[in-house]
Amino acid sequence: MISELHNVIISSIKRNDRNGNAEAITKNETDIATLSDNVEEKLTSIFKGSGILVGDFSVDDENGKPLSFEKNLNKFIHLDGDFSIKTPNLFAEKVSKLLAAKLNSKQGKIANDGFLVTYLYSETDIDEDEDEDEDNLEQKFYLCLIFLHRISGTDIDEDELIFEEIERVNLDSLNLGAKISLNDWAEDEDRVLSFKLGKGTGAVREYFKEFLGCSETKDHVEDTNALKAAIEEICKEKGITTEQSNEMLHQVRLYCLDRINNHSDQKVSLDVISKMLFPKAENADTADRFMQIALDNYRLGDEITLDKTTLRSFAKFYGETKDYRVSFKREALTNGNVEFNKKSKTLTFKNLPDDLIQELNKR
Incomplete structure (x- = not known):
């Protein structure tokens, strides 16, 4: 630049x-x-x-x-x-x-x-x-x-x-x-x-x-979504693995929920999150770069307003079409309950709940 x-x-x-x-x-x-x-x-x-x-x-x-x-x-x-x-x-x-x-x-x-x-x-x-x-x-x-x-x-x-x-x-x-x-x-x-x-x-x-x-400008949903996107962008730019990226999102989600639930605070400091994600001195440049991405690319201020419902997306995969909606925890991919086939672009769900199985059998 x-x-x-x-x-x-x-x-x-x-x-x-x-x-x-x-x-x-x-x-x-x-x-x-x-x-x-x-x-x-x-x-x-x-x-x-x-x-x-x-x-x-x-x-x-x-x-x-x-x-x-x-x-x-x-x-x-x-x-x-x-x-x-x-x-x-x-x-x-x-x-x-x-x-x-x-x-x-x-x-x-x-x-x-x-x-x-x-x-x-x-x-x-x-x-x-x-x-x-x-x-x-x-x-x-x-x-x-x-x-x-x-x-x-x-x-x-x-x-x-x-x-x-x-x-x-x-x-x-x-x-x-x-x-x-x-x-x-x-x-x-x-x-x-x-x-x-x-x-x-x-x-x-x-x-x-x-x-x-x-x-x-304060928009709780937009701010929360933008925070997630900024974290994902810095992870992609720096070659951080998907597993590490998911853990970082999980860490931020827990911190934000703590502020909401235990401190009655619906806002957090972007600078605090930056230092939490990249705490070591050797990561200072990455922390600065994250701040730049959040401020310039996603127009976040240093004080981010939070939406508790939107924070769920930090810990889950989510998607929908006109025919269905799918959502599952990220750890489901590692514990074997959900399998993703990159080649066929399909998901396989295991250990379905009994009530869903019964409903499907009726069909």
């Missing part, structure tokens, strides 16, 4: 000393060539890993039309393939003023001011084991907005060799930020937003969701 930054614009959102109102100032677009590799890497990876939520844009309840932020997307984003921003500075100015307005209302009035960084980057999926045709490479574009606050720190003055207090921004610990998958947004897909709303932001974080005009 190759990431490339295309636009970076920083807006200052400061509170006026006289009345406390937040005011936004946007200047020139940042020259990408002046950014260090470290900053580029942080900006393009800041929405990977734990703590990600997913959501969709809301609409005006009265007329069903997009809210202010999405209106600006429609106005400023080219949808002709490369998803470039028309007049990036003007777009950043518009959205920074939207955020400043939210800082002047409701919970936002007690929020700190800071800097809104608006940037566009793309990811190109390249398989290093195959010769790639540049015209057929899959490229996805993401528009990101991160709100950074100055934090206090300590440094050492090299001339005087004394401690000095400094203020800085921290890209390693993001409290408020959103990433919009422009490809999916253009195709009117679900769950186009990934965002971080740090725990330390408390109730104040609601103003950031209002600024975006979005809501968190």
Whole structure:
């Protein structure tokens, strides 16, 4: 996967000393060539890993039309393939003023001011084991907005060799930020937003969701099915055997049921599941890859809502046609009660229950 930054614009959102109102100032677009590799890497990876939520844009309840932020997307984003921003500075100015307005209302009035960084980057999926045709490479574009606050720190003055207090921004610990998958947004897909709303932001974080005009998406059945599919995909990609894959699904099912039954919790952390499936240090890359698959391919957030009934599929084989429905435990294949013939694509069931045998004999 190759990431490339295309636009970076920083807006200052400061509170006026006289009345406390937040005011936004946007200047020139940042020259990408002046950014260090470290900053580029942080900006393009800041929405990977734990703590990600997913959501969709809301609409005006009265007329069903997009809210202010999405209106600006429609106005400023080219949808002709490369998803470039028309007049990036003007777009950043518009959205920074939207955020400043939210800082002047409701919970936002007690929020700190800071800097809104608006940037566009793309990811190109390249398989290093195959010769790639540049015209057929899959490229996805993401528009990101991160709100950074100055934090206090300590440094050492090299001339005087004394401690000095400094203020800085921290890209390693993001409290408020959103990433919009422009490809999916253009195709009117679900769950186009990934965002971080740090725990330390408390109730104040609601103003950031209002600024975006979005809501968190929670679908218990879809989340549970997507979790199963993500586990199966990482197992297939890493060559994990079917038996091991089944055991991993069984392990996750037991953990999820424990959260539901014993902790009254219908949600689990994707990061916790990742570390449970791949706990050893040498598996860290696989754990990270699993997170990437779950977040990017299945649009899961780090907090997954659970459906108890759907969790049954983690421990059973299931399928149906218009004529019949079949379901059996995975261990039935190993204890001899069910046999699968790959060549003829047939299943043989043994030790049928007596009531079923009696019903069949009547036929």
